[in-house]
Amino acid sequence: MLVAAAVCPCPPLLVPDVAAGAAPELAAARAACTDALGVLAAARPDRLVVVGPAEQNGRGPHPEGTRGSFRGFGVDLDVRLGGNGNRDGRGDAGAATERELPPSLAVAAWLLERTGWSDAPIEGLGVGEPLKAERCIQTGRDIVARADRVALLVMGDASACRTLKAPGYLDERAAPFDAEVARALGAADVAAVKALDAELAYELKASGRAPWQVLAGAAEGADLGGALLYEDAPYGVGYVVATWS
Numbered sequence: 001m002l003v004a005a006a007v008c009p010c011p012p013l014l015v016p017d018v019a020a021g022a023a024p025e026l027a028a029a030r031a032a033c034t035d036a037l038g039v040l041a042a043a044r045p046d047r048l049v050v051v052g053p054a055e056q057n058g059r060g061p062h063p064e065g066t067r068g069s070f071r072g073f074g075v076d077l078d079v080r081l082g083g084n085g086n087r088d089g090r091g092d093a094g095a096a097t098e099r100e101l102p103p104s105l106a107v108a109a110w111l112l113e114r115t116g117w118s119d120a121p122i123e124g125l126g127v128g129e130p131l132k133a134e135r136c137i138q139t140g141r142d143i144v145a146r147a148d149r150v151a152l153l154v155m156g157d158a159s160a161c162r163t164l165k166a167p168g169y170l171d172e173r174a175a176p177f178d179a180e181v182a183r184a185l186g187a188a189d190v191a192a193v194k195a196l197d198a199e200l201a202y203e204l205k206a207s208g209r210a211p212w213q214v215l216a217g218a219a220e221g222a223d224l225g226g227a228l229l230y231e232d233a234p235y236g237v238g239y240v241v242a243t244w245s
Contacts, residue, residue, distance in 0.1 A: 002222045002244075003149045004043035005215055006036035007185050008111065009239035010052055010104035010155035010207065017075045025234055032230035032241035033111050037153070039243040041119045045151035048119070049143050050081065050108045051214050052155035053207040054126025058102030062124035066099070068106030079109040082122035102126045104155040104207070112153075120151065127210045133198055136210050140217025154215045156208020158182075158238025159201075166236025168205040177204055178231075178238035181212070185242040186228025190216045206238070219244060 014030060016023040040048065064082040071077075081101060101109060105124045112122070125143070127136065144150045158178040161171035168174075177200060184192035193216040201209035222244075230241035 001148065001150065002144045002218045002224065003045055003151055004040050005152040005154060005219065005224070005244040006033075006040050007154045007156075007212070007215070007240060007242040008033045008036060008108070009157050009241065010107045011157060011237065011239070012070060012073045012103055012107060013235070014107055015070060015075070015077070015110050017077050018070055018073045029230055029232070029239055029241060034115055035229055036241055036243050037111060037115045037117065039245050040151045040153065041117070043151055043245060044149065045120045046149040047147045048117070048122045048151045048153060050105055050122060050124045050153045050155065051211045052102065052104030052108060052124070052126060053129060053211060054102035054104060056128070057099070058105070058126040059128050060126060062099070062101055062105060062126065064122045066101055066124060068101030068109050070106065072103075079106055079113060081105065081109045081124050082112070082117070108153055108155050125214075127214060129202060129207065129210055131210045133194060133196070133213050136213035137194060137217030140214040141220065143214070144218045150218070152215055152218055154208075154211045156211040157206065158208060158240055159204035159206045160237045161204050162233040162238060163236035171204055173200065174204050174238070177201070177206070178233065181206070181208070181238065182228060182231040182240050185212065185240055186226050188219065188224050188226030188244040190219050215244070
């Protein structure tokens with residue numbers, strides 16, 4: 001069953017080495033992510049599953065130890081998903097695959113390394129933006145069926161259309177969409193997260209819709225309460241940090 005979840009944004013700019021001179025602008029978001037990971041650790045899960053958006057080559061499972069990199073963003077910085085391989089004495093699980101973590105999971109790996117996560121084994125899952133809500137919800141159900149105490153770290157951004165200089169330019173639908181996302185995630189409103197409009201999310205370039213609906217499926221029947229730790233739109237992109245516990 002799901003015992004806790006943390007929702008975090010996934011821009012590579014969250015990593016100070018990538019953001020460079022702009023790093024202070026996301027200091028509050030980083031601090032909120034750290035607090036959210038503390039909620040996961042306090043829940044004492046048996047397993048942590050990190051879910052984030054991914055392009056075609058990054059979709060599917062990523063075992064503990066899988067490596068990621070920010071070289072594509074001009075920074076010589078490597079990360080790995082968890083520091084203890086597969087924890088069963090056979091070495092580094094990530095060495096068995098040549099696939100790198102998609103950027104969203106690389107950001108998650110950086111956050112986990114930064115906070116020194118060692119509380120439970122980790123696995124990653126990259127999900128595609130086109131994945132229908134029903135499939136996302138079923139994926140969440142399947143994740144929590146595999147262990148008694150599961151925690152989720154759910155990566156994803158809200159709309160990218162909040163300002164004229166945003167990646168998706170200004171769309172007047174973006175602010176109301178983001179407000180409902182923040183409300184639903186902050187309240188652990190499973191029904192509202194399930195009901196997010198996939199087509200509108202796509203049009204607003206919201207990368208978090210599918211991962212959030214995986215969370216909604218995982219949280220069915222868990223009766224978790226929510227807390228909104230951060231909500232803002234620097235660079236015209238909606239970023240939300242929330243916890244369910």
